[in-house]
Amino acid sequence: MRKPYSYLIWLMPYGKVNGRLSKIINELSKKYNSPRFAPHVTLLGSFEGFENELFIKAKNLSNIIKPFEVELTKASYLNEFFRSLFILVKKDQRLIKNHEIGKKLFNISENKKFMPHLSLIYGNFNVKTKKEMIKLIGKNFNLKFKAKSIYLVHKNEVDLKWTVIQKFDLKN
Secondary structure, eight states: OSSSEEEEEOOOOOOHHHHHHHHHHHHHHHEEEEEEEEEEEEEEEEEEEOHHHHHHHHHHHHSSSEEEEEEEEEEEEEETTSSEEEEOOOOOHHHHHHHHHHHHTTOOOOOOOOEEEEEOOSSSOOHHHHHHHHHHSSSEEEEEEEEOOEEEEEEEEETTEEEEEEEEEEOO
């Protein structure tokens, strides 16, 4: 069961990649009346705890993992509100390893399959509408960005708000 209030660790693109993705997310949210959010890839999802302790864990994680490349591949969709339409992220060894390090550090024991992606819209849309969206934005993205920071984020799914608590730069 989803936790309506919890915390996440995000990776966020910057520069031209962020600009392009923000534009797509904003255009889709306006056209289809859905929530707006910043472009992000969730490295770790839905954990709870005291914010000051989570802050320390996130800082520790940023000291352990090094900057790495995130590769966005092609648009896809599921029949889920929060994974309605998204761009798949190439699941390379570095990303998987960083996810596993984070799970250990934050004591996340869930066995849910890690499916890295960058959401483009949240909502309950039928397949026909999702295919129209893909026609509008394109199927293949082939974008890359270097994850230089991680972000501790508070998630409020009741009000559909995501608040960045703190940015932590990764150490070279």
